């Protein structure tokens with residue numbers, strides 16, 4: 425394997441241009457698509473493995489070996505981010521993998537994106553304790569909106585995981601951020617926003633991010649909220665400060681991070697999130713012509729397809 429190559433990696437992908445975290449190396453601790461929820465907006469597609477049970481869904485040693493090879497070459501990154509094909513806190517080795525990065529490569533910041541469902545568990549909170557950022561989702565507080573948006577596969581009530589988020593915010597050394605994904609007609613009503621705001625006042629997150637659909641979601645009838653609607657939500661939360669992040673990150677490449685085989689890296693990213701040509705250009709910092717020729721070959725071989733959405737043509741795994 426070439427130096428810096430991601431060619432043979434199964435669990436580490438990117439780096440990708442993240443709207444919240446800059447240049448982010450992804451770590452996927454579950455197999456597609458393992459989750460406690462089946463959100464209507466999920467960009468990974470429908471949940472096929474519903475579970476609330478923690479275990480090593482993918483092997484800790486394999487993940488650590490992939491990370492070790494990549495981080496040893498000191499790539500320029502803003503974050504190493506646990507996200508991907510499902511809920512990362514489901515993997516019981518999460519704390520060990522974070523610990524490996526923090527002990528061997530302390531210069532790298534670690535972020536974990538979680539749907540919050542397992543934050544009520546003290547072992548999950550312990551696993552997250554060394555993360556620099558935990559971004560916890562909070563899309564709904566009322567049972568009705570929660571059921572409609574997140575469609576939980578486990579028996580959990582919003583009040584339970586909100587307590588878990590509060591506890592996590594108090595216990596972790598890093599920052600607790602909240603992401604609220606606005607689904608028009610479900611969680612943008614005055615009543616629901618009021619409940620979310622009350623929860624935010626209890627949690628006191630370091631940052632609040634307002635998001636909406638940016639790429640194809642699981643249910644085709646879910647529409648993005650427009651800029652005016654997102655701005656209305658932002659104003660509703662005042663005096664709590666929040667940020668609308670529903671726009672692509674412009675991106676920058678900070679260091680010499682030579683891609684492995686571009687085609688494999690594109691496939692690894694598209695298997696976790698549909699992306700436009702612009703997204704891929706930003707993520708991999710390659711010439712448009714080169715990227716287009718790979719995309720054409722992948723389309724001709726039937727491995728990827730294109731879906732038209734408001735933000736443009738999205739490439740996705742067929």
Ligand code: SF4
Pocket residue numbers: 459460461462463465466467468471509510511539
């Ligand atoms: S958006 Fe996150 S929490 Fe929701 S189904 Fe997808 S992976 Fe699971």
